Amino acid sequence: MMWLAAGITSIAIAGNEVVSASLDGKVRSKQLIASKDYELYAVTASANRIAFCGNSRDINVGERIFKIPAGWCLALDFSPDGRTLAVGTTEKQVELFDVATGNILRSLDTKWSAAAVTWSPDGKTIATGAYGVAIWNAPDGSLLRNLEAPPGAIHAVVFSRDGARVAAAGPKAAHIWNAATGELLRKIEPEGFVQFVGEKSVIEPITVPLLSLDFSPDGKTLATGGSDRMVRIWDVESGKELQRFEGHHASITAVRFLDAKRLVSGSLDGTIKFWTLK
């Protein structure tokens, strides 16, 4: 029995643990970590703490609660040094919190609900996903560039581990850019949707929104997940699909590489699945 009302909306890797946030207000690893009376949309982890948020002004950071000025939270990510927390909100802003004090340091004006936010590995820039993708200078909050892509709601952004590339998941496709120049390097458009007829899965040739993505540790492959209900592995250089995993019965909201050969996915079907690459 699926429990979509407890659908997984986000996952983070905290040490050796996979931590999930879900629509039933629960944060879980192997055990229940926290429970809220509102839907949760995002979880992130730094070296020594977890932060999560959802349909509330409250941003839960370890045992503390930070407040966004208005609206609610859609995404969040710790800076690599763990000192700053970027929070994407429905109020067309990304708020940068000083983790030590809980004060807002700067606000980034994303012009649309900020459903995705991520720091570059060196902590110097921030990528945001709203109705497009933008790169910001983290120290002063200035806009460095908007990245070229068809307009549409962005659900996830991620940097490669070396910071050279940035990728975003959108309404029809994933795009990969050179993070330094903003040059579009690759468009990845997965066509196909897993329809379940009893236990049998049938792939229908339609394109539906992508919701999540992650680069492999060496940056040579990209994992994607979305409303197609498939985890797919792509060769970044050629754009070819290398492998796909079927098994989720609803949209895949999160994919993360654990190492070069293993990855984890979370879905609105309420399950977390682990996959091993060929």
Next chain:
Amino acid sequence: MTEEQKKIASVERRVNLLILILVIAIGAGIAAAPKKPDVLRVRQLSIVDANGVERVRLGAPLPEPMILGKRFHRDGFVSGILLFDAEGNERSGYATSDDYPNVIFTLDSLATQHVLFMAEPQGSPTLMMWDEKKGALRFFVDEGQPHIRYGRAGEKDVDLVPEASK
């Protein structure tokens, strides 16, 4: 009458009295009971499926839209009925707006709105459809004249009915 018969008669009188009191009480209770309501007056009604996913909402106002696992802002307050798919995504609505007295009917894909059927307060009806490339087909009636108009984002609209003068 023996002493025993007197006691039995006394008990019978008390039992009869108790029955009478009980009948009166029940009768009074029935008379005083509230009538079943003909109208259910609530602000919201939510229908969930076997998986616990909300599939239908009647509400005034309706909730903010859920799209692919996250709830976003709606522009203004609307009241009416919403339909959600098996993953909880808002896919259709039939509603009136608090901000402007339109009545609308919408059909949405997972990514965006694709059909809008609308009547404005003064009576002008419009039917609009958008394809995946953001081309828009618009049907409307204005001053006794039917119109069909097609447009693409960033391009000039083309009148199909009445045909644009060449």
